[in-house]
Amino acid sequence: MEHLFNKIFSFLNSVQSKIAFYPTVLAALGFNFAFFMMYLEDRGISKYLLETIPVLVVDNGNTALTLLSSFITGLISMMVFSFSMVMVLLNQASSNYSPRLLPGLISDKNHQIILGIYLFTILYCIFILFSIQPTGDKYQIPGFSVLLGILFTVICICAFIYFIHNISQNIQINNILDKIFKLSEKRLKYLIEAEDGELEEFPDTSGWHEYHTEKTGYFQNVALKNIRHICERENTQVYILPVKGIFVLQGIPVFKSRKELDKETIDEILDNFNFARGELVADNYALAFKQITEIIVKAMSPGINDPGTALNGIDYLTELFALRMLKRDESMISKDKKVYIKLSTINFERLMYNVLASIRSYCKHDVILVQKLTIMFMYLKSQKASHSCYYDVIDKEAAALLADAQNAISNERDCEVIMSLAKKLGLKTDTFEKE
Numbered sequence: 001m002e003h004l005f006n007k008i009f010s011f012l013n014s015v016q017s018k019i020a021f022y023p024t025v026l027a028a029l030g031f032n033f034a035f036f037m038m039y040l041e042d043r044g045i046s047k048y049l050l051e052t053i054p055v056l057v058v059d060n061g062n063t064a065l066t067l068l069s070s071f072i073t074g075l076i077s078m079m080v081f082s083f084s085m086v087m088v089l090l091n092q093a094s095s096n097y098s099p100r101l102l103p104g105l106i107s108d109k110n111h112q113i114i115l116g117i118y119l120f121t122i123l124y125c126i127f128i129l130f131s132i133q134p135t136g137d138k139y140q141i142p143g144f145s146v147l148l149g150i151l152f153t154v155i156c157i158c159a160f161i162y163f164i165h166n167i168s169q170n171i172q173i174n175n176i177l178d179k180i181f182k183l184s185e186k187r188l189k190y191l192i193e194a195e196d197g198e199l200e201e202f203p204d205t206s207g208w209h210e211y212h213t214e215k216t217g218y219f220q221n222v223a224l225k226n227i228r229h230i231c232e233r234e235n236t237q238v239y240i241l242p243v244k245g246i247f248v249l250q251g252i253p254v255f256k257s258r259k260e261l262d263k264e265t266i267d268e269i270l271d272n273f274n275f276a277r278g279e280l281v282a283d284n285y286a287l288a289f290k291q292i293t294e295i296i297v298k299a300m301s302p303g304i305n306d307p308g309t310a311l312n313g314i315d316y317l318t319e320l321f322a323l324r325m326l327k328r329d330e331s332m333i334s335k336d337k338k339v340y341i342k343l344s345t346i347n348f349e350r351l352m353y354n355v356l357a358s359i360r361s362y363c364k365h366d367v368i369l370v371q372k373l374t375i376m377f378m379y380l381k382s383q384k385a386s387h388s389c390y391y392d393v394i395d396k397e398a399a400a401l402l403a404d405a406q407n408a409i410s411n412e413r414d415c416e417v418i419m420s421l422a423k424k425l426g427l428k429t430d431t432f433e434k435e
Contacts, residue, residue, distance in 0.1 A: 019086070019112060026116030027123055034127035034145075041131065041142040049144050057143030061132055064146045068129045071153045072122055078160055079118040085167050086111055092171060097295050110166055114159045121152040173309050177292065181316045184288030188323050191285070195328060202332060202342045205239045208256035211266050216250050217275035219243070220284070224333050224341060226272045231340040234265060240343045245284040248275060285324075286346050292317055293355050300362040300369070310363065311372055317355065318376040324348060325385040349393045356397045364404040367414040373401055374421040381425075398425050 050057045058064050128145045169175050219242045231238055236259035242248050254273060261269075292313050299309035329348055333341035346354075356373075363369040377398040381391055402422050409415060 022109065022112035023116040023119050026113070027119035030120030030123040031127065033120075034124045037124075037128065037142065037145040037148065038131050041145060046141065046143040046145070058146040059141055059143050061141050064132050064141060064143070065129065067146060068125045068132070068149055071125050071149060072129070075118055075122050075125070075153065075156055078156065079115065079122070082115060082118065082160065082163055085163070086115075089167055089171055093176070097173065097176065097298055108170065111163070114163045117152075117159050118156055121149070121156050124152060125149045173295070174312060177295065177312055177316050180288050180291055181319065184285040184320060185323060187285040188320070188327065191331070192323075192327050195331075202239075202330075202339050203237070203258070205256050205258075205342075208239065208258055209260045210253040210256050211261070211270070212251050212253045213248065213270050213273060213275075214250055215273075215275050216248060219246055219248050219254075219273070220276040221274040223272035223274075224343075227269055228333050228335065228340045230265065230269055232335070234259060234261065236261070237339065238269070238341050240341065243286075243344050243346050245286055285320075286351060288320060289317070289351060289355050292320070293358050297358050297362050300366070307366060307369060310369055314369070314372050314376060318379055321352065321376070321380055322383045324351065325380065325383055325390050328386045348387070348390050352393055352397050356401060360401055360404050364401070364408040367405070367409060367411075367417055370401065370405045370418065371421065374398065374425065377401075377425060395425070395427065399427050402427065 046057055050059060058067070128142060128149055131142050131145075170179075221244070222240065227238060236257050238258075239256040241253055241255055248254060255269065296310045296313040296317075298304060299306040299313070325348065329345065331343040331345045332339045333343070359373070363373070377394050380394050385391065399422075402418055402425075405418050406415060409418065
């Protein structure tokens with residue numbers, strides 16, 4: 001049962017990020033709802049309402065045909081325009097910010113639901129249109145169904161107004177950064193809260209049995225609860241080797257087991273690994289650091305030269321780093337203080353180096369951005385950390401940044417500012433002296 005549930009969860013997790021998911025679901029609902037209304041019309045719902053509340057029923061066949069035909073034509077034009085706006089949004093985000101933002105923008109449920117509402121109403125109106133007899137008796141006209149078509153069209157107009165407002169907000173870099181930050185913040189807080197207290201030492205895995213998968217793709221997620229149950233049943237421990245978000249190649253080991261496992265158990269464990277061709281921040285918080293870093297680097301590239309966006313990105317990075325400092329580098333899954341699973345994760349030192357190495361290359365010549373990054377380092381040093389070694393990592397990256405800035409900037413006044421920043425961070429200033 002758990003295996004089936006995991007399969008369903010993995011499938012839904014992968015298809016929900018597709019732009020056609022919600023439109024397809026709502027289109028199917030519109031198709032079925034139209035036939036449901038035809039069934040009610042055959043049962044006499046319009047006849048009953050015409051006799052009791054006639055204002056709710058359209059009793060003229062030509063009027064109903066004209067209304068529904070106009071709705072279908074107008075809604076198709078509206079839907080084409082909306083799809084075009086989505087494509088413009090994706091193209092602009094890709095060219096101005098980063099192509100890695102596209103999966104997050106495509107998976108925006110608001111846009112998908114609005115497009116689905118259009119398809120729902122269009123299909124509903126088309127099939128109700130088929131059931132109208134222009135020359136028939138007024139009791140044979142699906143008047144109540146036509147009224148519902150009018151109401152659905154009004155809802156589509158309201159959804160279109162909201163769509164224009166929402167898409168104009170989503171293209172703004174501040175809102176893009178805020179969305180990335182909130183998704184990663186939610187994921188990080190979940191991981192921090194899931195960490196147990198003091199756990200037993202995880203044994204050395206050098207002599208353990210390795211197992212690989214025939215699948216390839218980005219390691220997106222894994223059903224840890226299911227694997228833990230398997231470990232309890234088989235009386236073993238598992239070490240998951242790939243870091244979440246890494247591209248796994250065919251034949252590369254993906255997990256180790258303390259105990260040798262049979263083929264059926266191996267396949268059962270591998271079924272809990274979810275591989276995909278894209279990455280989402282909601283599944284991997286480290287991707288947020290990567291996306292924000294790419295936005296900062298793209299903003300400071302010679303072709304764009306937008307330091308304001310870079311400054312905004314550094315603000316969000318500061319908050320994320322402060323939150324990441326509360327998380328341990330080791331991720332383990334336990335029950336009753338007994339560790340069953342150890343996960344490979346990107347540690348704080350590697351994460352900060354990957355982020356700052358890219359930013360240093362593009363921002364070291366700008367003293368304002370160097371100041372902003374130094375403020376980030378000073379803020380992080382004042383925050384709580386799960387490991388004291390995190391502060392040493394911050395000092396190391398601050399020294400590397402200021403050394404690069406000192407070599408890239410020739411203005412004496414700017415060099416004095418850099419020296420003062422080094423003193424504020426408590427770094428040795430003699431390491432920044434130019435030869």
